[in-house]
Each structure stands twice: as structure tokens, then as C-alpha cells.
Amino acid sequence: MRVLIIDPDEARAALVAEGLSxxxxxxxxxxxxxxxxxADLPRLAPDVIVIACESPDRDTLESLRETSQINPRPVVMFVDRSTPGLAEAAVQAGVAAYVVDGLAPGRVRPVLEVAMSRFSIMQRMRADLEKAKADLASRKTVERAKGLLMKERGLDEDAAYRTLRKLAMDTGRPLGAVATDLLTFAGVLKGDDK
Structure with a gap:
């Protein structure tokens, strides 16, 4: 396991390392x-990032948010004290586990394991959500393309769908991509500037 420990206090960082011994x-x-x-995160490729500090500041959280968007990793934050709103801000920045006044060597490993599992679940949920959004957008595009075929060629809905499906199979492309192309070409022929 590759662990990146971010902590200005060497003694506190040693407690984290001890918990992983x-x-x-x-x-x-x-x-x-x-x-x-x-800048070295892609090269270091940590399995988990542990941030230990007295209290997280807004700059650290903003930097963490930007880093998490570019290179998502499970992040555990051990803080000595917290103020209202900081835990929520930390979670929004990508922290999978936020532990206040609980840094003890015996707790480090279990907290990291839970954070890594939670991170993995959240990543799958995000991927599923993105796929669902893409599928919905594709369905809407297919429906619009079917409507265009029905209007322009006088086809019923089933015939319009079969026409799109046949074109997709003949070209070896996804149905949504064929529907997008059809709508684009129709727009060009009509002179739409879209």
C-alpha cells in the first residue's frame, strides 16, 4: 500500500506511520x-492520502478539492479540532473520512480501510450516475431523430426506430451517435447555425 502523509508536525506524522506498521x-x-x-501526485500514485493537522484551513481544502477533481484518491483527515462547517467543507473537497481528536496508532488502519472502501463505493456511484446521464441524453437524441424521420419521411415510430437501428448496425456505431449525426445533418440542410 502506498500512503502519502501530509502533516507539518513530524511527531503526529510518526503516529500515523506507526498505525500502519x-x-x-x-x-x-x-x-x-x-x-x-x-505536482508529484501522479508519480507517487498513493493508494490513500492522510492529512493530519491541528485544524484544516480553507486553502488546504480548496487545494484538496482541485487535486481530487484531477486525480481522485481516498483522503483521510485527522484533525485536532474542528469548527462548524469544516467537516462538511472537507467532505465537499473529497475527504472520505474526517476524524476529530481521534488520532491514535490503533485507529489509523481501520479508518483508512473504511475510507478506501467508502471512496471505492462513491467512485462506482459517480460512474453509474454519469452513465445514467449519458444514457438519458442518448435516449432523448434518439427520440428527436425518430421524430425527424417520422416528419420528413412520413414513417411511423417503429419504422423510424428500425431505420436508425439499421443505420447504426450498418456503420458499426452506437445508436445515439447515429441519431446525433442525423440531427446535425438535418440542421445543416435546414441552415441552422447550431
Missing amino acids: EVHPLEVTRASTLEEVE
């Missing part, structure tokens, strides 16, 4: 700030 194989990289290793 039974994990094999283990590769630990430590940095004082996220900005210090931000």
Missing part, C-alpha cells in the same frame, strides 16, 4: 503540505 507491503511518503507534493 502492520501493513505489508507499505510505502510511505511524507510531506509538510499538499502543495509541496501536488
Whole structure:
């Protein structure tokens, strides 16, 4: 397991590392700030990022949000103290586990395991949501293309769908892509500037 520990306090970072001592194989990289290793994250490719600090500041959370969008990784944050709204801001920035005043070597590994599982579940849910959105958009496009064929060629709905499906099969392309092309070409022929 590759773990990146972000902590300006060496003693606190050592507690995190101690909590992972039974994990094999283990590769630990430590940095004082996220900005210090931000450019190296793709090369380091940590399985999990552990941020330990007194209290997270807005700059750290914003940097974490940007990093998570580009290179998503499970993030665990151990903080000594928190103020109202910081836990929510941390979760919005991509933190999978936010632990207040609970950094003890015996808790590190279980918290990391839960955070990694939660991260994995959330990634699958995001992928499923994106696929559902794409499928819905494709269906809408197919419906519009069917409507165009029905209007322009005088076909019924089943015949319009069969025409689209045959064209998709003949060209080896997805139905949604064929429908998009048909709508685009129809727009060009009508002189639409879309």
C-alpha cells in the first residue's frame, strides 16, 4: 500500500506511520503540505492520502478539492479540532473520512480501510450516475431523430426506430451517435447555425 502523509508536525506524522506498521507491503511518503507534493501526485500514485493537522484551513481544502477533481484518491483527515462547517467543507473537497481528536496508532488502519472502501463505493456511484446521464441524453437524441424521420419521411415510430437501428448496425456505431449525426445533418440542410 502506498500512503502519502501530509502533516507539518513530524511527531503526529510518526503516529500515523506507526498505525500502519502492520501493513505489508507499505510505502510511505511524507510531506509538510499538499502543495509541496501536488505536482508529484501522479508519480507517487498513493493508494490513500492522510492529512493530519491541528485544524484544516480553507486553502488546504480548496487545494484538496482541485487535486481530487484531477486525480481522485481516498483522503483521510485527522484533525485536532474542528469548527462548524469544516467537516462538511472537507467532505465537499473529497475527504472520505474526517476524524476529530481521534488520532491514535490503533485507529489509523481501520479508518483508512473504511475510507478506501467508502471512496471505492462513491467512485462506482459517480460512474453509474454519469452513465445514467449519458444514457438519458442518448435516449432523448434518439427520440428527436425518430421524430425527424417520422416528419420528413412520413414513417411511423417503429419504422423510424428500425431505420436508425439499421443505420447504426450498418456503420458499426452506437445508436445515439447515429441519431446525433442525423440531427446535425438535418440542421445543416435546414441552415441552422447550431
